[in-house]
Amino acid sequence: MKYFIRKVSVLMMITFLMLTTYSMTNNSVQAAENIEVEAESAIIVDAKTGKILYEKQSDLKLPPASMTKMMTEYLVLEAISEGQFSWDTTTQISDYAYWLSSNNSFSGIGLIQDKDYTVRQLYEGMAIISDNATTVALAELVAGSEGEFVKMMNEKAEELGLQEYKFVNSTGLSNSDLGEYHPEGTEANADNLLSARTSALLAYHLVNDYPEVLDFSSMTTSELDGRELENWNWMLPWEDNNFTQYGYDGVDGLKTGHTEAAGYCFTGTAQQGDRRVITVVMKTESMEKRFVETKKLMEYGFTQFEATELFPAGYQLEGESILPVSKGKEKEVEIATAEPMETMIKNGEEEQYTISYQIDEDKLDEDGSLIAPIESGEKIGEAILQYSGEVDNGYIEGEGSEQSVDLVTKSAVEKSNWFMLSLGAIGDFFSSIFTTVVDFFKGLFS
The missing domain is CATH 1.20.5 (Single alpha-helices involved in coiled-coils or other helix-helix interfaces)
Structure with a gap:
């Protein structure tokens, strides 16, 4: 009897521990899935695939403040890559840029007129301390005037597929603050506007098209005219200062922003291993809060999602991987995926993914057959990734940007000779x- 009671007690204890463990695990997952971000809008994007991992009112257009400078950074890097000028090219400071630089309300760093500054010096001032005068000096170098540069900004936005945007100057200040210096062709009281989704898409293009931007955005300090430039990004790996509490492993960019209308904004990016995420928070309540909320987003992106190979190279859909062939020595040919299909998967959602075939109609005759001759490994379409889970935030580049891999033939089929035809x-x-x-x-x- 005592043995029986002891055995029942042990079983009850084991059951209790299992239920407690399950409850704690379940609550932990639930808490992670239902993150509450104290920002008016926010988004997380996987920088490799463009998959949106989380979003909150990400289409809401708001003043982005100095996050506007990401477009200026893009256009400067593009001009350098196209040979328009180099990092060592020098330019001088215009009256407009000097006025900005000498105005404390614009956080001016006090540039000197009649002095040659290199593009690198000006770029560091823009990227590290978010200086407005160095930004205008670069815009004028690229386009001749800030008014012409604004046209380039809006044209590039359309080219990159940005949706919710309006560029009226290169810096992110309100045009009403610029007075007589507001760019020609723009309204005197206009503001730049971006959504969190658009900011993330701009950052996505910036870090993928010109990864050298991270060499600048990751610098904690620099120097110009004997003055120290200190990065506004407190999430970088600072040493021996008050910012270390906001640090997060792998952060190397990208752009802070603040005005009265915009609140405190931040487009951040971090890399851990071979994974990189891009995050945006807009209109947070304080300088510190934008980093606290960004840390939540980055933690969620890195811990709740994992890069997973869902389908290997050579994968074939049952019942759909043989196509008829016309005018060939063989009547049919097998098709398969050319590469592995890999994407960011939320923990536990592997079974929610399938693929579908999309055959290139130009490769088929009117009867739906491939036309010989056919080479081995010839691309005849694409395998498109399909998701059937509850929350599908899509991809940062919008419709038509689903993940896919090439669909190819597994063998060659020669054209039949004229007699057999x-x-x-x-x-x-x-x-x-x-x-x-x-x-x-x-x-x-x-």
Whole structure:
């Protein structure tokens, strides 16, 4: 009897521990899935695939403040890559840029007129301390005037597929603050506007098209005219200062922003291993809060999602991986994926993914057959990744940007010679006549 009671007690304890463990695990997952971000809008994007891992009112257009400078950074890097000028090219400070630089309300760093500054010096001032005067100096170097540069900003936005945007100057200040210096062709009281989704898309293009931007955005300090430039990004790996509490492993960019209208904003990016995420928070309540909320987003992106190979190279869909071939020595050919299909998967959602075939219609005849000759490994379409889970935030580049891999033939099919093609045509002809005759007599006796 004592043995029985002892055994029941042990079983009850084990059951209790299992239920407690399950409850704690479940609550932990639930808490992680239902993150509450104290920002008016926010988003997380996987920088490799463009998959949106989380979003909150990400289409809401708001003043982005100095996050506007990401477009200026893009256009400067593009001009350098196209050979318009180099990092060592020098330029001087215009009256407009000097006015900005000497105005404390614009956080001016006090540039000197009649002095040559290199593009690198000006770029560091823009990227590290978010200086407005160095930004305008670069815009004027690229386009001749800030008004012309604003046209370039809006044209590039359209080219990159940005949706919710409006660029009226290169810096992110309100035009009303610029007075007589507001860019020609823009309204005197206009503001730049971006959504969190658009900011993330701009950052996505920036870090993928010009990864050298991270060499600048990851610098904690620099120097210009004997003055220290200190990065506004407190999430970088600072040493021996008050910012270390906001740090997060792998952060190397990207752009802070703040005005009265915009609140405190931040487009951040971090890399851990071979994974990189991009995050945006807009209109948080304080300088510190934008980093606290960004840390939540980054933690969620790195811990709740994992890069997973869902389908290996050579994968074939059952019942759909053989295509008929016309005019070939073989009547059919096998098709398969050319590369592995890999994406960011939320923990526990592997079974929610399938693939579908999309065959290139230009490769098919009117009967739906591939036309010989066919090479081994020839691309004949794409395998498109499909998701059937509850929350699908899509991809940062919008519709038509789903993940896919090439669909290729597994073997070659030679074109049949003219004699065999002729025999086939004759056979088809008599087969057609026979079918017509049979149908005729069936009609007589039906």
